[in-house]
Amino acid sequence: MELVDHLRDERNKAQFDVEAMKVVWAGSPQELQLCDRMANLVANHPAFEKLKRPMLVRKELFKNSLRKAAYARKLVIDLGLSEEEAKWLRFYIDEPTYPDLHWGMFIPAIEGQGSEEQKEKWLPLSRNMQIIGCYAQTEMGHGSNVQGLETTATFDAQQDHFIIHSPTLTSTKWWPGGLGKVSTHAVVYARLIVNGEFHGVHGWYNYYSFSFFLYLEDHSPLPGITVGDVGLKFGNGAYNTMDNGLLRFHHVRIPRNQMLMRVSQVSREGKYMQCDDVPRQLIYGTMVSVRQTIVAMVSRTLSRAVCIATRYSALRRQHSSSSLVVPCFLMIDYQSQQSRLFPLLASAYAFKFVGEWLKWLYTDVKQRLEANDFSTLPEAHASTAGLKSLTTSATVDGIEECMKLCGGDGYLVSSGLPELFAVSVPACTYEGDNTVLMLQVARFVVKTVSEVGYKEPLGTSSYIRRLNTLLHNNCLVQTGEDWVKGDRIVEAFEARAARMAVTCTQHLAKFQDPEQGFSELSADLVEVAVAHCQLIVVSKFVEKLAQDIPGKGVKEALEVLCYVYALFLVHKHQGDFLVTGYLTPKQASLANRQLRILYSRLRPNAIALVDAFNHTDHYLSSVVGRYDGNVYPNLYQAAFNDPFNDSHVPDGYHQYIHPILNQTLAKL
Numbered sequence: 295m296e297l298v299d300h301l302r303d304e305r306n307k308a309q310f311d312v313e314a315m316k317v318v319w320a321g322s323p324q325e326l327q328l329c330d331r332m333a334n335l336v337a338n339h340p341a342f343e344k345l346k347r348p349m350l351v352r353k354e355l356f357k358n359s360l361r362k363a364a365y366a367r368k369l370v371i372d373l374g375l376s377e378e379e380a381k382w383l384r385f386y387i388d389e390p391t392y393p394d395l396h397w398g399m400f401i402p403a404i405e406g407q408g409s410e411e412q413k414e415k416w417l418p419l420s421r422n423m424q425i426i427g428c429y430a431q432t433e434m435g436h437g438s439n440v441q442g443l444e445t446t447a448t449f450d451a452q453q454d455h456f457i458i459h460s461p462t463l464t465s466t467k468w469w470p471g472g473l474g475k476v477s478t479h480a481v482v483y484a485r486l487i488v489n490g491e492f493h494g495v496h497g498w499y500n501y502y503s504f505s506f507f508l509y510l511e512d513h514s515p516l517p518g519i520t521v522g523d524v525g526l527k528f529g530n531g532a533y534n535t536m537d538n539g540l541l542r543f544h545h546v547r548i549p550r551n552q553m554l555m556r557v558s559q560v561s562r563e564g565k566y567m568q569c570d571d572v573p574r575q576l577i578y579g580t581m582v583s584v585r586q587t588i589v590a591m592v593s594r595t596l597s598r599a600v601c602i603a604t605r606y607s608a609l610r611r612q613h614s615s616s617s618l619v620v621p622c623f624l625m626i627d628y629q630s631q632q633s634r635l636f637p638l639l640a641s642a643y644a645f646k647f648v649g650e651w652l653k654w655l656y657t658d659v660k661q662r663l664e665a666n667d668f669s670t671l672p673e674a675h676a677s678t679a680g681l682k683s684l685t686t687s688a689t690v691d692g693i694e695e696c697m698k699l700c701g702g703d704g705y706l707v708s709s710g711l712p713e714l715f716a717v718s719v720p721a722c723t724y725e726g727d728n729t730v731l732m733l734q735v736a737r738f739v740v741k742t743v744s745e746v747g748y749k750e751p752l753g754t755s756s757y758i759r760r761l762n763t764l765l766h767n768n769c770l771v772q773t774g775e776d777w778v779k780g781d782r783i784v785e786a787f788e789a790r791a792a793r794m795a796v797t798c799t800q801h802l803a804k805f806q807d808p809e810q811g812f813s814e815l816s817a818d819l820v821e822v823a824v825a826h827c828q829l830i831v832v833s834k835f836v837e838k839l840a841q842d843i844p845g846k847g848v849k850e851a852l853e854v855l856c857y858v859y860a861l862f863l864v865h866k867h868q869g870d871f872l873v874t875g876y877l878t879p880k881q882a883s884l885a886n887r888q889l890r891i892l893y894s895r896l897r898p899n900a901i902a903l904v905d906a907f908n909h910t911d912h913y914l915s916s917v918v919g920r921y922d923g924n925v926y927p928n929l930y931q932a933a934f935n936d937p938f939n940d941s942h943v944p945d946g947y948h949q950y951i952h953p954i955l956n957q958t959l960a961k962l
């Protein structure tokens with residue numbers, strides 16, 4: 295049968311070289327090739343089928359995910375895949391499972407916090423997956439409040455052991471992925487008690503981590519350990535493939551050398567020592583690394599939702615208001631649809647580029663830390679925390695919007711969007727609750743503002759050096775075209791962020807107790823942090839455009855996306871820009887008018903821009919987002935693929951419907 299491309303006309307409208315844009319999106323020709331290879335390896339392997347996943351009950355679902363993880367491991371071994379290739383293989387399998395935590399948290403924790411000897415012992419075992427580990431920090435009563443962690447590790451000098459104990463119900467380790475059923479080992483965070491003295495109660499990095507066995511040979515828990523799964527989570531399929539666990543200790547003894555001892559140690563005699571040559575700040579480096587990975591991945595998640603909604607919008611026809619009989623309008627041609635969809639398309643690209651920059655930042659910070667230079671650490675920490683928060687929140691909201699953009703069919707599991715939403719929501723919570731992270735960013739920004747004059751702001755906060763100019767010079771825009779200039783846009787975001795930060799800093803100064811002030815103004819402080827982070831995203835997009843970008847029309851298409859992203863934010867947050875006095879109402883309205891012009895320039899490129907994400911149909915797993923656009927026959931078929939349609943007579947029909955029809959309910 296001849297394959298028909300229902301989106302061919304849309305693809306023909308593209309004004310840029312899609313293959314060149316694929317390279318820009320992937321980061322390099324090598325990355326494109328790598329991702330393409332791994333995506334197709336997964337798409338063509340029967341073990342990684344995923345359409346039935348939302349129909350499975352938890353136990354079947356979990357077994358299915360274990361099967362996939364085993365096949366993935368087998369492929370890694372059989373094909374001799376590198377760690378980088380294996381990472382992309384797992385990504386395209388598209389199912390949260392224990393290896394995510396094993397590779398993403400357990401191994402980095404040992405690498406970052408284990409002594410050389412411990413690394414030599416545990417890393418080969420971990421990398422061969424002869425042991426499987428998880429990362430157990432959160433407790434039932436203490437998530438964001440890491441200072442409150444209650445699990446204790448008491449040193450027993452006589453036996454050269456630590457005794458790990460959960461003194462209260464609220465000290466139960468709660469949520470760690472991979473812990474519930476699979477992990478043989480855990481890195482557990484606990485308060486260290488040596489000679490009756492607590493060590494480290496002043497911050498999360500003062501907690502101590504221990505890596506040890508949880509199970510006996512037959513996979514029954516070691517004596518004193520209670521372990522299990524926290525229970526069913528939101529959504530069908532979604533994050534339920536992961537065994538997020540609970541863990542309690544009843545005076546569990548582990549050898550002293552199970553404490554991760556790179557940063558501090560306890561000697562055989564029970565002497566606690568900080569290792570002077572290894573800075574504790576190194577642990578921040580791990581956080582920066584994990585969060586920058588989240589930002590890198592989340593742009594792909596948003597791109598996936600946007601790809602589905604854009605393709606469906608470019609296929610589905612509606613009636614025009616003048617003719618209610620002849621369907622003529624494509625959904626994508628409604629201005630209102632464009633004003634909801636195109637900013638999300640632009641956001642996916644914006645987040646991709648800021649993710650690339652974060653990757654660079656992490657490498658830079660790592661090199662500096664190794665050379666004992668901590669000068670950029672606070673700024674790097676604030677940037678990664680803030681961008682993790684900003685991008686994951688926007689992505690989750692964006693997926694929900696994409697669902698609505700597809701109308702009723704977006705709500706069907708077969709659209710791929712409900713499960714994508716359900717699996718993505720927790721990214722707003724894990725690795726730091728997004729609001730709590732924004733408050734940390736706000737602290738950093740306010741501190742930077744208050745130190746102006748005697749401490750030089752660095753990197754992404756260097757705009758604060760020009761505080762005077764930013765506070766007093768208002769926007770110079772006179773025409774709509776004035777809005778599509780990179781330096782003007784960046785200056786607008788700088789002025790807004792600087793003015794909001796200064797106002798908040800002044801309000802905080804009125805409080806005698808700074809912490810009380812911080813608490814009372816926390817809602818405003820979050821907005822300061824959002825303004826600071828949006829400035830980072832906008833300025834990194836503008837910086838990207840200053841680079842040499844090959845390919846016919848590619849740079850021009852990206853310019854449109856950049857200004858759509860920025861002007862959409864100006865429009866959405868125009869209250870900030872107006873209240874701070876930087877913009878006049880006329881300038882705000884010019885921005886909005888220019889945004890509409892940009893939407894019309896983006897329109898012909900819309901399908902090509904989502905094709906440039908290079909997503910396979912397997913990865914999208916969406917009937918309405920298929921590459922060929924052949925939606926309706928497949929949507930119809932998907933309904934009949936649901937086992938619920940196996941029979942016309944559902945279970946319970948005779949028992950509960952007949953009595954109503956036959957008027958025999960009295961016998962029920």
Ligand SMILES: Cc1cc2nc3c(=O)[nH]c(=O)nc-3n(C[C@H](O)[C@H](O)[C@H](O)COP(=O)(O)OP(=O)(O)OC[C@H]3O[C@@H](n4cnc5c(N)ncnc54)[C@H](O)[C@@H]3O)c2cc1C
Nearest residue numbers: 429430431432436437438469470471720723724725727729
């Ligand atoms: C799917 C999933 C996987 C996870 N995986 C792991 C894992 O592998 N290992 C692990 O150790 N943990 C894991 N976690 C736990 C996760 O790290 C915590 O859920 C997270 O730190 C938030 O803590 P919490 O749930 O206690 O929420 P809370 O901290 O209780 O937050 C609840 C609400 O209070 C607000 N809030 C909290 N503190 C403040 C404050 N100071 N100021 C203002 N508002 C505040 C928050 O914004 C939020 O709205 C996972 C969680 C999920 C959902």
